[in-house]
Each structure stands twice: as C-alpha cells, then as structure tokens.
Amino acid sequence: MAGLELLSDQGYRLDGRKATELRKVQARMGVFAQADGSAYLEQGNTKALAVVYGPHEMRGSRSRTLHDRAVINCQYSMATFSTAERKRRPHGDRKSTEMSLHLKQTFEAAVMTQLYPRSQIDIYVKILQSDGGNYSVCVNAATLAVIDAGIPMRDYVCACTVGFVDETPLADLCFAEESGGVSSLALALLPRGGQIALLQMDARLHQDHLETLIEAAMTACKGVSKVLDEVVRQHLQERSVLSGE
Amino acid sequence: MAADMRLPTIRKTVSLTVSSHDRKDLVVPGDVITSDTGFMRGHGTYVDDDKLTASVAGEVQRVDKLICVRPLKTRYNGEVGDVVVGRITEVQQKRWKVETNSRLDSVLLLSSVNLPGGELRRRSAEDELTMREYLQEGDLISAEVQSVFSDGALSLHTRSLKYGKLGQGVLVQLSPSLIKRQKTHFHNLPCGASVILGNNGFVWLYPTPGQQEEEAGGFYTSLEPVSLSDREVISRLRNCLLALAAHKVLLYDTSVLYCYESSLQHQVKDILKPEVMEEIVMLTQQKLLEQEG
Numbered sequence: 001m002a003g004l005e006l007l008s009d010q011g012y013r014l015d016g017r018k019a020t021e022l023r024k025v026q027a028r029m030g031v032f033a034q035a036d037g038s039a040y041l042e043q044g045n046t047k048a049l050a051v052v053y054g055p056h057e058m059r060g061s062r063s064r065t066l067h068d069r070a071v072i073n074c075q076y077s078m079a080t081f082s083t084a085e086r087k088r089r090p091h092g093d094r095k096s097t098e099m100s101l102h103l104k105q106t107f108e109a110a111v112m113t114q115l116y117p118r119s120q121i122d123i124y125v126k127i128l129q130s131d132g133g134n135y136s137v138c139v140n141a142a143t144l145a146v147i148d149a150g151i152p153m154r155d156y157v158c159a160c161t162v163g164f165v166d167e168t169p170l171a172d173l174c175f176a177e178e179s180g181g182v183s184s185l186a187l188a189l190l191p192r193g194g195q196i197a198l199l200q201m202d203a204r205l206h207q208d209h210l211e212t213l214i215e216a217a218m219t220a221c222k223g224v225s226k227v228l229d230e231v232v233r234q235h236l237q238e239r240s241v242l243s244g245e
Numbered sequence: 246m247a248a249d250m251r252l253p254t255i256r257k258t259v260s261l262t263v264s265s266h267d268r269k270d271l272v273v274p275g276d277v278i279t280s281d282t283g284f285m286r287g288h289g290t291y292v293d294d295d296k297l298t299a300s301v302a303g304e305v306q307r308v309d310k311l312i313c314v315r316p317l318k319t320r321y322n323g324e325v326g327d328v329v330v331g332r333i334t335e336v337q338q339k340r341w342k343v344e345t346n347s348r349l350d351s352v353l354l355l356s357s358v359n360l361p362g363g364e365l366r367r368r369s370a371e372d373e374l375t376m377r378e379y380l381q382e383g384d385l386i387s388a389e390v391q392s393v394f395s396d397g398a399l400s401l402h403t404r405s406l407k408y409g410k411l412g413q414g415v416l417v418q419l420s421p422s423l424i425k426r427q428k429t430h431f432h433n434l435p436c437g438a439s440v441i442l443g444n445n446g447f448v449w450l451y452p453t454p455g456q457q458e459e460e461a462g463g464f465y466t467s468l469e470p471v472s473l474s475d476r477e478v479i480s481r482l483r484n485c486l487l488a489l490a491a492h493k494v495l496l497y498d499t500s501v502l503y504c505y506e507s508s509l510q511h512q513v514k515d516i517l518k519p520e521v522m523e524e525i526v527m528l529t530q531q532k533l534l535e536q537e538g
Contacts, residue, residue, distance in 0.1 A: 005529070022300070027531060036318070036320065037318070044402075050300065055320065055345075055348045055349075056320075056348065056349075056350075057334075057342075057349050057350040061338075082443075105272075112291065112300055116348055116397075117347055117396050117397060118349060119348050120335065147273070147274060147301070147302045148318065149319075150301050150302075150303070150316030150317065150318050150319035150320075151301070152274070152289060152300035152301050153274045153275075153292070153300055153301075154274070154291070154298075155274055155275035156274060190275075190353055191275075192275045193293070229273060232273045232302050233271065233273060234318065236271045236273070236303070237271065239317050240271065240304065240317070242493050
C-alpha cells in the first residue's frame with residue numbers, strides 16, 4: 001500500500017487510536033414518542049438512528065406469518081447526505097438489502113421471538129453519517145431501540161468490525177481504514193454467553209490469523225457492550241426516578 | 246399568522262439521588278436475577294443454565310416464588326373486563342379485527358355486538374353480509390375485553406349500550422401504563438365534555454351526548470355540528486392530557502379535571518409549551534396532594 005500508513009511504527013492509527021482502542025460511543029434511548037422503541041447512537045463519526053415498532057399484527061404480506069414465533073422485519077437505509085458523495089437511493093439497492101438481511105439474522109438470534117406467535121417486529125435503521133463500521137453501528141443502535149421497546153432479548157447484541165494490518169488486529173475500523181484495503185471482519189456477539197450472532201468476512205485472510213482476529217473482535221464487542229450497558233442503566237434510572245415521583 | 250419558534254433547549258438532567266442510585270431491582274437483558282432454582286419464571290425472564298435471567302430492561306417484581314421483570318414501556322397487555330378504545334382494521338367473516346395497541350389485533354365477533362333492534366334479535370346470514378354497514382375499516386369503537394386467547398390476542402364485546410361506535414371527538418394515544426384502573430372509565434366531566442379512558446392508552450374525548458338513542462344499539466353516530474365552545478373544551482382537555490402524560494402523571498377523572506382547571510388561565514395552544522406544561526402539572530399535583538391529605 002502506497003501512501004497511507006494504517007499503523008505507525010509507534011503503534012498509532014490514522015486517527016490517533018491504539019490498535020485495540022474503540023471510537024467514542026455516545027447513545028440515547030427513547031428519542032421518539034411515536035415509535036415503540038427508538039435510539040440514537042454515535043460511534044466516532046458514524047451516526048445511526050434506530051426505530052422499533054411492534055410486536056404487532058402482520059401487515060402487508062399475510063403469507064409470511066409464522067405460527068410459532070414473530071417475524072422480524074428489518075430495513076436498513078442510508079441518508080442521501082450520509083456519505084461524501086451524495087447517494088441516489090437511500091434504500092433498496094443491493095448493498096442495503098444485504099445489510100437488512102444481516103440485521104434480520106442478527107436479531108433473530110437474540111430476540112425471543114417465540115413469545116409472540118403470529119406477530120411482526122419492525123426494526124428500521126438509518127445511517128445519518130457514514131464513517132465506517134455501518135453494520136456494527138446499526139446493530140448497536142437497534143439493540144438499544146429493541147430494549148427501549150421492552151421486547152425480550154436473550155442478551156445485548158454488540159457488533160464491531162476489526163481489520164488485520166501488519167500482523168496486528170485493529171478494532172472498530174473507520175472509513176479511511178476500511179477503504180484502505182484492510183481485510184476486515186464484522187462480528188455480532190451476545191457478550192455474556194459469548195455466542196456469535198453473525199460473522200461476516202468478505203476479504204482474504206490467512207487461516208492462521210482468523211482466530212486472533214475473531215478473538216480481537218470479541219474483546220472489542222465486549223467493550224461496546226459495557227458502554228451500552230451503562231447507557232441502558234442510566235436510562236432506566238432516569239425513567240424510574242421520573243415515574244416514581 | 247404568528248408562529249412560535251424556539252431553539253432546542255438543553256435536556257434537563259434528572260438529578261439522581263443517592264438512594265435511587267445503584268438500585269438492586271433494576272435489571273437489563275442478560276442480568277442474572279438469581280441462581281436459586283426454587284423460583285418460578287415469570288414474564289420478562291428466562292432460564293439459562295439453571296440461572297434465572299432477565300430478558301427485558303426494567304424493575305424486578307417478586308410475588309412469593311414468582312419473579313417477573315416489568316419493562317418501562319410495552320404494548321398493552323389486555324385483561325378481562327378492561328375498557329378499550331380501538332380502530333377497526335379489517336372486516337372478516339363474522340368478525341371485525343380491531344387495532345388496540347396490543348401485540349395482535351383484537352377480535353370483535355358479530356355475536357358479541359348489540360345489533361339495532363334489541364338484545365334478543367337473531368343473527369341471520371344477512372347480518373354477516375351487512376357487517377360493513379355497522380362498522381367499517383377506520384371506525385373507532387369502545388369495547389370491553391371479553392376474554393384473552395392463548396396467543397395473547399383479545400376478544401372484545403360491545404354488549405352494553407355504553408360501548409359501541411364512536412362518533413365525533415378526539416383520540417389521544419398515550420402509554421397504557423399511565424391509565425389508572427378504576428371502577429368506571431367513562432366520565433362526564435363537569436367542564437362540558439366526556440372522556441373514555443381506555444385501559445389500552447387510547448383516550449377518547451367527545452362532547453357530552455344529550456339523550457341516549459336506545460334503538461340504535463350503539464351504532465348511531467350524531468353528525469350534528471359541534472359548537473365552538475365544546476370544541477375548545479375538547480382541545481383544551483387534549484392538550485392537558487398530553488401535558489400530564491409528558492410528566493408521567495396517572496390519568497383518571499380527578500387528575501384530568503384538576504389539570505383542566507389549572508390550565509384555564511392559559512390559552513389552549515399555549516398549554517403545549519414546555520414551561521406552561523410544567524406549571525400546570527405542578528399545580529395539578531399540588532391539588533391532588535391537597536385532596537388526598
């Protein structure tokens with residue numbers, strides 16, 4: 001790779017982070033009154049809004065109704081102004097459809113859908129500003145929204161992307177690193193049990209390195225889960241103080 | 246027209262007192278509540294490796310050996326006898342589907358409504374064909390929960406003259422947990438309007454009707470123009486309800502009425518301004534406290 005040095009000799013990355021350091025995560029729950037659950041999450045410069053409706057009666061195609069559990073319906077979209085180059089279609093293109101499917105798989109692993117037969121849970125996520133790790137930010141935001149909606153989950157779902165540069169795993173890639181040709185891996189984890197909800201890797205990587213990369217991704221996810229946990233507990237306390245008056 | 250615009254204000258940080266901090270009864274999904282196997286698993290929990298674990302974020306409630314977690318915010322969980330306000334979404338064979346903010350749409354059977362022509366009327370095949378004349382998609386109704394199915398869906402009935410189709414009025418959708426359970430949920434407020442506080446969080450405000458139309462069986466809707474003063478009272482009540490809901494005050498006839506009285510010195514549209522809202526709700530809470538003590 002010419003020009004861009006993703007990891008300096010001193011062990012710092014492009015944005016001055018250490019290899020295992022996450023970006024700053026800030027989040028808020030219950031941002032909309034109309035939806036059943038909603039959350040806003042910033043991870044560095046990537047910003048996402050997640051909204052949850054449901055569980056409610058199946059709308060649209062009745063034929064998809066499942067008699068033993070709820071159907072999870074995800075829609076991922078990116079605001080037209082979210083990227084450096086203006087997007088033509090906010091949703092519905094191949095990339096977003098794929099992302100919606102991944103989100104659906106992730107949340108089917110975590111949400112206890114068997115409690116709500118014949119119903120539907122809608123999860124809508126929108127990226128407001130994109131700076132790498134869109135999938136993981138969406139998962140983290142949607143987790144908060146699902147918790148806000150009071151829908152039972154086995155555990156938090158936390159996601160993180162990791163890349164592999166100079167024999168070192170880099171946690172939570174930003175856009176510059178993602179586009180710099182790093183072989184990256186996205187992982188969604190149920191942190192307490194250590195179960196993997198989704199693992200995705202599109203790049204080439206030597207088999208020997210895979211384990212260290214997954215290991216690093218799991219550590220990063222656990223880091224994210226700590227932050228989310230704090231946000232949820234803070235929100236709970238604020239709300240219970242308000243309603244306790 | 247003068248418009249009132251303002252910049253977003255900084256959210257008030259709720260002061261967390263020491264006693265409320267680190268409350269043990271607040272859990273988040275995945276928290277182990279107890280590893281003692283002697284307890285029963287209630288709503289909002291699941292068993293993982295013999296450990297009772299929370300699946301929602303909320304407050305732990307324990308009744309003898311039963312442990313539940315009550316989330317802060319959920320959809321409406323119906324109970325038999327609840328008064329609900331809902332909207333017809335579908336007309337099917339012998340039944341209507343009603344949206345009641347529940348997990349599944351509720352069912353209103355043709356056999357559990359009062360058809361025009363008295364209680365003892367037989368239901369014929371013709372009635373099935375003319376169901377849409379009584380209630381069609383989009384109509385609002387008030388009803389009572391008759392039973393709860395095993396999958397959580399509700400079966401409603403309107404076999405009383407107080408239930409039935411709703412005519413002219415305003416629907417306010419609030420959180421179900423804000424509605425206080427009471428003997429009656431129909432109130433004719435002395436300020437000149439009536440209110441139905443549905444247990445499902447749907448509140449219906451309407452002008453107090455003159456005399457009951459017995460024959461119509463609850464399907465009669467008056468299309469008479471509503472007077473300006475009535476409409477003003479209803480809009481004021483609506484804004485009062487929103488103010489009370491924003492400050493998480495339980496809703497019942499007294500609290501709504503006190504709030505209405507406290508708001509009289511302001512214009513109807515001003516009630517929704519945050520500072521006015523706060524003032525009115527404070528006054529209401531004071532009055533409620535005085536009345537209690």
